[in-house]
Amino acid sequence: MVLLRSIAIYSVTVLWMLVFWLAVLLPVLAVMLLPAPRRRHVIRFFLLVFGQLTIRCVWRIFFRIRFEDRTGGVREPGIVVVNHRSASDAFLVARPGFCGAQTVNGWPLRLPFLGPVARAAGYLNVTEWDYGTTLARAREVLSLGEMIVSYPEGTRSESPRMNPFHSGIFRIAMELKVPVYMLCIAGNQYMPDRKFRFREFQDISMRFLGPLPAEEIQKCPTAYALKMKVFRRMTDELASMDAELDHEKTL
Amino acid sequence: MDRNEIVKTVNSIFVERFEMDESELTPEKKIIEDLQLDSLDLVDMIVGLQQKFGIMLRDNPEIRNVRTLGDVYDLFEKLAKEHPEIADKIK
Numbered sequence: 001m002v003l004l005r006s007i008a009i010y011s012v013t014v015l016w017m018l019v020f021w022l023a024v025l026l027p028v029l030a031v032m033l034l035p036a037p038r039r040r041h042v043i044r045f046f047l048l049v050f051g052q053l054t055i056r057c058v059w060r061i062f063f064r065i066r067f068e069d070r071t072g073g074v075r076e077p078g079i080v081v082v083n084h085r086s087a088s089d090a091f092l093v094a095r096p097g098f099c100g101a102q103t104v105n106g107w108p109l110r111l112p113f114l115g116p117v118a119r120a121a122g123y124l125n126v127t128e129w130d131y132g133t134t135l136a137r138a139r140e141v142l143s144l145g146e147m148i149v150s151y152p153e154g155t156r157s158e159s160p161r162m163n164p165f166h167s168g169i170f171r172i173a174m175e176l177k178v179p180v181y182m183l184c185i186a187g188n189q190y191m192p193d194r195k196f197r198f199r200e201f202q203d204i205s206m207r208f209l210g211p212l213p214a215e216e217i218q219k220c221p222t223a224y225a226l227k228m229k230v231f232r233r234m235t236d237e238l239a240s241m242d243a244e245l246d247h248e249k250t251l
Numbered sequence: 252m253d254r255n256e257i258v259k260t261v262n263s264i265f266v267e268r269f270e271m272d273e274s275e276l277t278p279e280k281k282i283i284e285d286l287q288l289d290s291l292d293l294v295d296m297i298v299g300l301q302q303k304f305g306i307m308l309r310d311n312p313e314i315r316n317v318r319t320l321g322d323v324y325d326l327f328e329k330l331a332k333e334h335p336e337i338a339d340k341i342k
Contacts, residue, residue: 164287171291224292225270231287 005198009062016058017113020050032120040122041144044099047121051094059091063191067095067206071181077142078179078211079169081230083162083238084151085189087196088204092185093149096208100147101137103169105154124148126168138172147181148172152227158194160186160242165231171223179211180226182234186241203248205241209233252331252338254324261323264299278321286320305340306330 021028024046031042055065075098082093090102103124109115124137138148152165173180184207190199212230220226265271271286282288288296297308304327308314313326331337 164289166289167291221270222268222292222295224268224288224295228270228287 043121063201065204079173080181082183084153101141102149165227167223170226181210184237280320
């Protein structure tokens with residue numbers, strides 16, 4: 001069953017990926033003539049459209065995604081902190097509808113096809129770049145009115161429990177004086193699991209929280225204090241989201 | 252400078268810089284695993300300790316062996332014996 005489920009969703013997703021990127025091939029090639037920051041900005045827009053259509057139309061065949069926006073409609077450029085249970089998070093972050101660059105470990109940038117697209121979109125390679133390069137690139141993204149999407153756990157947890165956060169992205173938020181948003185994703189811990197198998201199809205719940213305003217962030221004495229504030233807030237929110245999903249399963 | 256004073260001073264750094272609750276600061280707590288400090292936070296911790304105790308730790312090889320909060324207390328108890336002037340700096 002796991003194999004069948006995985007074959008079904010990967011086949012449909014890969015087919016959809018080919019259709020989408022072939023359809024936008026000419027505009028994407030034209031964009032390559034633009035200066036680098038503008039080019040990356042437009043590619044990120046294409047990625048947003050691709051992600052939105054993937055989760056709203058294609059994955060809808062397999063499971064439902066429930067989304068709550070608790071930001072009050074605020075979209076000031078800032079850092080979006082996302083918990084990281086599964087590889088599907090990289091697609092799900094398109095749901096709130098903002099344009100942004102994701103922070104990634106080196107390996108997703110080496111994936112066939114998606115890797116070159118992510119590189120063209122200027123995704124931030126936090127494991128291979130030094131702090132100064134990451135900061136400069138983050139500043140560029142924010143100056144274009146976009147968000148930085150970050151997974152401070154560093155790797156997929158495949159569990160309802162969050163891994164400890166790294167402080168780097170919170171240091172960047174403090175240094176650039178930008179707000180921090182929190183995007184909580186529950187229900188997708190096995191969709192797919194760490195071995196990229198879809199062990200189940202179940203509803204996914206997403207909540208977009210925040211932002212912690214820049215003034216509040218500046219009051220934190222260290223990046224550690226800020227990260228723990230965000231960690232505790234997200235832990236509480238995810239616990240309530242998981243409880244709701246569990247309750248719905250029993251009905 | 253006795254152990255109690257050292258414990259109190261070290262803990263004050265964790266409370267002020269990291270907004271930790273004093274009740275969670277016990278000697279057996281592992282700094283990385285239990286208190287969730289990463290490498291960048293360790294730099295903040297060392298800077299805080301240097302400022303508070305008025306000594307440089309950068310070239311001290313023993314700082315690399317610190318794993319628990321108790322190890323930090325032990326290290327500063329030893330340093331306080333070697334450098335009695337630390338007590339004056341804290342006052």
